[in-house]
Amino acid sequence: MRVSNVTVRRRVFLTLVVGVVLYASLITRLGYIQLVEGQWLLDKANDLWARDIPFEAKRGKILDRNGKVLVDNISVPSVLAIPAQIKDPRETAKKLAVILGESEAKIYEAITKRVMINRVPGGRKISAEKAREIQKLGLPGIEVADDSKRFYPNGSVAAHILGFTGIDNQGLTGLERVYDPFLKGTAGYVSFPADAGGREMPGEPERYVPPIDGMDMYLTIDSTIQTFLERELDQAMITYQPDDALAIAMDPNTGEILGMSSRPTYDPSRYQDYPSEIYNRNLPIWKTYEPGSTFKIVTLAAALNEGVITLNEGFHDPGYIMVAGARLRCWKRSGHGHETMLEVVENSCNPGFVTMGQRLGKERLFDYIDKFGFGQKTGIDLIGESTGLLFKPERVGPVELGTTSFGQGVSVTPIQQMAAVAAAINGGHLLKPYIAKEWRNSITHDVIGRAEPTVIRQVISPETSAKVRYALESVVAKGTGRNAFIDGYRVGGKTGTAQKVKGGRYSQGEYIVSFIGFAPADDPQILVYVAVDNPKATAFGGLIAAPIVRNILESSLAYLEVPRRANQIEREYRYGDKKYVEVPDLTGLSMREITGTYYTMPLEVAGVGTHVIKQSPEAGSKVEEGSKIRVYLGDKKSD
Numbered sequence: 001m002r003v004s005n006v007t008v009r010r011r012v013f014l015t016l017v018v019g020v021v022l023y024a025s026l027i028t029r030l031g032y033i034q035l036v037e038g039q040w041l042l043d044k045a046n047d048l049w050a051r052d053i054p055f056e057a058k059r060g061k062i063l064d065r066n067g068k069v070l071v072d073n074i075s076v077p078s079v080l081a082i083p084a085q086i087k088d089p090r091e092t093a094k095k096l097a098v099i100l101g102e103s104e105a106k107i108y109e110a111i112t113k114r115v116m117i118n119r120v121p122g123g124r125k126i127s128a129e130k131a132r133e134i135q136k137l138g139l140p141g142i143e144v145a146d147d148s149k150r151f152y153p154n155g156s157v158a159a160h161i162l163g164f165t166g167i168d169n170q171g172l173t174g175l176e177r178v179y180d181p182f183l184k185g186t187a188g189y190v191s192f193p194a195d196a197g198g199r200e201m202p203g204e205p206e207r208y209v210p211p212i213d214g215m216d217m218y219l220t221i222d223s224t225i226q227t228f229l230e231r232e233l234d235q236a237m238i239t240y241q242p243d244d245a246l247a248i249a250m251d252p253n254t255g256e257i258l259g260m261s262s263r264p265t266y267d268p269s270r271y272q273d274y275p276s277e278i279y280n281r282n283l284p285i286w287k288t289y290e291p292g293s294t295f296k297i298v299t300l301a302a303a304l305n306e307g308v309i310t311l312n313e314g315f316h317d318p319g320y321i322m323v324a325g326a327r328l329r330c331w332k333r334s335g336h337g338h339e340t341m342l343e344v345v346e347n348s349c350n351p352g353f354v355t356m357g358q359r360l361g362k363e364r365l366f367d368y369i370d371k372f373g374f375g376q377k378t379g380i381d382l383i384g385e386s387t388g389l390l391f392k393p394e395r396v397g398p399v400e401l402g403t404t405s406f407g408q409g410v411s412v413t414p415i416q417q418m419a420a421v422a423a424a425i426n427g428g429h430l431l432k433p434y435i436a437k438e439w440r441n442s443i444t445h446d447v448i449g450r451a452e453p454t455v456i457r458q459v460i461s462p463e464t465s466a467k468v469r470y471a472l473e474s475v476v477a478k479g480t481g482r483n484a485f486i487d488g489y490r491v492g493g494k495t496g497t498a499q500k501v502k503g504g505r506y507s508q509g510e511y512i513v514s515f516i517g518f519a520p521a522d523d524p525q526i527l528v529y530v531a532v533d534n535p536k537a538t539a540f541g542g543l544i545a546a547p548i549v550r551n552i553l554e555s556s557l558a559y560l561e562v563p564r565r566a567n568q569i570e571r572e573y574r575y576g577d578k579k580y581v582e583v584p585d586l587t588g589l590s591m592r593e594i595t596g597t598y599y600t601m602p603l604e605v606a607g608v609g610t611h612v613i614k615q616s617p618e619a620g621s622k623v624e625e626g627s628k629i630r631v632y633l634g635d636k637k638s639d
Contacts (some may be wrong), residue, residue, distance in 0.1 A: 021240050057185030058148050059169055060214035062162060062176075064223040065226050065256075071152055071162055071176075078147040078428045079123025081111040092139050096120060099133050111141070124167055125149050150176075156265045158226050159220075160282040161382070161435060164268035173279060175217070175436065178381055182439055185214035215448060218438040220256035225249050225526075229259040232487055232548045233529070235442045237263050238543060240535035246283040248346060248414055249552065252518060252527040254453040257380070258556075259382035260284050266526045285378075285385040288411045292498030292541070293348045293480075294516050294529075295407030295417075299356050300345060302368035305464040308359035311342040311471060321351035322397040327353055331497070339623030345471045346479030348495060350406045357405030362396050365405065372420040373430055374412055380433040388412040407498065418529050421516050424468045425492070427526050428460040464476035471519035477569035483546040484517045485571045486554050487580055490566030492524075493517030493549065495541035500534065510534045515545035519553050520565045568623030585619035586612045594631070602628045609633035 062071035079096070086092050093108035100107070102122030109119050120142070131144050163174020188211030227358035229247040236245050249259040266274040281287070292578035292623050303309045319335030320327050330336065330350045336343070344352030357365050369375070375390040391400050391410035403409040415433055423430040432454040439449040460468075472492035475481045480495045496514035499506045514531040518524040530552070531547045537544065573579060584601075587595055590611050594603065607613075613634035617623055 015168070056147055056169060056187050057211035058442070059150065059165070059185065060183040060216045060439075063216060063218050064182075064221045064226075065219060065437060066219070066222065067151060068223045070158060070221070070223065071150060073148045074149050074151045076125040076149050077128065077144050078125055079120040079131075079134060080145050081118050081120050082116070082142045082143065083111055083113060083118065084116075087140050088112055092142065095137055095139065096123070096134065096142070099130050100126065100388070108285065129413035150269070152268045154223070155269075156267045157223070157230055158221060158259075158261065159265050159268050159279070160262055160284075161221065161260055162268060164271050164279070174382065175219075177383055179217060179436060183214040183217060186212040188212070213442045214217060215439045216442045216445070217436055219436045220250070220251075220258065220435050220439065221260075224559055225552075225556050226259040226261065227637040228552050228559075229261045231263055232551055235546055236530075236532055236535075236544075240532060240537050242254045242532045242536070243534040244283060244287075245530070245532045246287065246414055247528065247530045247548070247552065248284050248418050249556065250418050250422060250527045251435065252426045252431075252524045255419070255422065255433045256437070256453070257433055257435045258526065260435075280384070282382060282384055284414045285380060285382055286413070287527045288386050288388050288413055289531075289533075290498040290501065291412050292415060292496035292512070292514065293407055294494050294496035294541075295410065295412070295423075296345070296353050296405075297363065297368060297421055297424050297468065297494050297516075298358075298372050298374075299353050299405045301372075301460050301464060301468050302360055302365060303356040304467050305368075305460040306364060307361060309341050309356055311340065311345075311467065313341050314339055315339055315344055315349075315352050315355065317344070317347075317349050317351050319351075319404070321354050321623055323354065323358075323402045326399050326402075328399075328402050342471055342474060343479075346475050347473075348480045353406040354402040357401050358398075361544065362393070362401050365401065366393065366396065368459070369404075369410075371430070371457060373425060373456070374410070374416055374420065378413075378415050378419050378433050380408050380415055381436050385415065386413050388416060407496065414529055414531060417516060418527060421494075421518075421529075422527055423459045425465060425472070425518055425527070426460040428458050428465045430456045430459050432456055453505050469521050469524070472518075473569055474519070478572040480542045481515065481517070481546050482574070483513060483542055484550040484553070485514045486519065486550060486557070487571075488558055488568060489519045489553070489562075490521035490565045490568045491517055491550070491553060492521040493518045493546070495546060496531075497541045512623070513541040513544045515549045517546070517549040517553060519557055520562065522565060522567075525560060525562050526553065526556050528556075577626050579625040580623060581625050583615075583617050583619055583621045583623055583629060586615050586629070587619070588612065588636065590636075591633070602626070604628050604630040605633060606630060607633040609635050 001013045034395045058073045061069055063069050077623050088106055089112050093104050093111060094473050096107050097104035100122035106121045110121050125147055134142065135144055157367045161174055163173055163176035165176050166172050169184065171177035171183065176183065188209045229249060233245050233247055244263055246262040248257065250257055264278050266279045271279050317330055317336040319333050328350060331348065336347050336349050339347065341352065369390065375387045375388055377387055391404065391409065400409060419433055420428060434451055437451055438447060440447050469492055472494055473490055476484050476493050481493045484491050494516055498512045500510040500512060512531055512533050513535060514529065516529040518527040528549045530548045532544055535544055588611060611633065612631045614632040
């Protein structure tokens with residue numbers, strides 16, 4: 001069959017058109033790949049070629065309110081393996097095992113895995129000496145990278161607050177865990193190209209992406225006040241040998257925690273050496289127990305705020321009060337007889353507080369308990385806070401109302417008591433306690449964020465708060481809190497002695513003794529709570545916990561340079577109380593004059609000379625009777 005020229009030309013033309021279309025499509029596709037998807041494909045190729053050696057970011061430091069470092073970092077080396085570059089795995093594993101003290105089989109398994117990079121067992125955060133030994137070996141595929149670990153310069157100080165980190169520098173407990181996202185930073189790395197076998201490609205550049213360090217965190221904690229708490233708890237553990245003990249210091253006007261500690265404690269750098277129940281239980285926020293008489297502050301504040309009592313009205317205490325057929329006793333079996341409501345507070349008289357609760361009634365009393373924050377978490381920025389336990393409203397009868405009024409039958413936490421008492425004395429504001437105060441850039445030190453005081457609600461009026469402060473100052477001057485008295489500082493406070501509950505029953509002979517105190521009473525600057533669980537001594541908060549709080553307050557007030565106050569309620573002395581006397585001025589006197597006039601005061605003499613040129617304590621100070629005065633002798637200066 002003969003094909004005409006027209007047909008041939010049509011076929012040629014059609015073939016040409018198809019060729020042009022195909023060629024144009026190919027060019028378009030190549031252009032699209034080159035211009036549009038080129039970078040994406042290159043990135044994918046680089047991802048296939050790239051091998052990364054990670055560099056951890058340094059965690060942010062943790063510092064106290066004055067900039068003293070509480071948690072820092074120290075540089076430590078770690079060993080990494082690039083399996084594809086290791087030429088003799090057996091020999092490599094053998095040499096590393098000798099230096100690292102790890103199983104040769106375990107190391108061999110790790111360095112022969114089909115991964116780009118792997119950590120060498122036993123090679124995490126090793127000593128500088130071991131790192132130098134490994135580097136001297138020059139083993140192919142083995143790299144020593146810079147790493148860091150947490151350093152606690154003060155050992156166990158504030159351990160339960162700070163917490164600790166794991167092997168990967170992740171926060172596990174305490175503030176380290178709560179604020180891990182802020183502290184941990186972003187890891188960096190060195191990236192180098194390698195072939196399919198993992199071998200480094202010669203002539204190709206490496207890329208370094210620096211790590212971004214975490215933020216520094218400044219706390220509300222004052223390390224000096226924290227030291228006072230630690231010192232007193234250590235002494236209490238030696239003196240009374242309790243099951244445990246705890247202490248909290250707070251600024252009652254802001255909710256800032258100035259110090260928090262408990263015993264037993266631990267060293268965060270060696271947390272593995274301690275039972276988990278020690279480092280996992282921050283007692284000031286976790287422990288729940290019947291508060292005893294410290295809870296009476298809530299009943300007093302509610303009764304005064306509702307106007308159901310006045311401090312000068314009379315009350316008669318025969319030693320008990322009958323409630324729905326039950327005899328609720330006072331701690332003083334013979335009773336206090338006739339007294340005012342102020343003396344009810346001073347004497348911590350149970351029948352008097354039952355009467356306050358009865359006048360308030362169930363609804364009002366439990367409404368105030370709720371408003372003061374009991375039965376709920378305070379919201380403090382720590383992990384493990386408990387809520388405590390209150391009677392359900394439908395289970396509150398006359399007896400339960402009475403016992404709750406003096407702190408029995410309810411379960412609370414120490415931090416709840418701190419927040420509630422702060423509200424009772426600061427003008428009536430319930431505040432949210434907090435510890436993290438500020439976050440700053442670790443390089444520039446610019447402030448990135450700051451926490452501010454949080455007022456949850458107004459619980460009582462400022463006028464009622466002033467009455468509560470006055471009553472609690474009277475407790476310390478004339479009542480059960482006399483052992484917390486500090487001359488010139490107007491201390492207020494309340495004792496607490498609570499029988500422990502075990503298996504749903506009160507345990508005979510086991511008590512939690514406590515004291516909560518503040519100063520100055522006219523303008524509280526610091527609030528301190530101490531609780532000692534099952535002391536092997538007399539079980540009264542006024543005899544054990546009150547002196548501890550006194551020591552903490554006295555040291556803290558002097559450190560904070562809080563001026564002494566006038567118009568202090570004069571202390572009432574009773575048999576067995578420690579007495580305080582004013583130190584005389586001995587400067588300029590000869591030893592003959594001193595021993596002839598002040599022979600009752602023991603002296604410690606230092607220096608050589610005929611007359612006193614200096615003394616300690618200074619003249620006018622008040623010290624415990626029988627305290628020693630240190631005098632420094634020298635030549636008498638002429639007038």
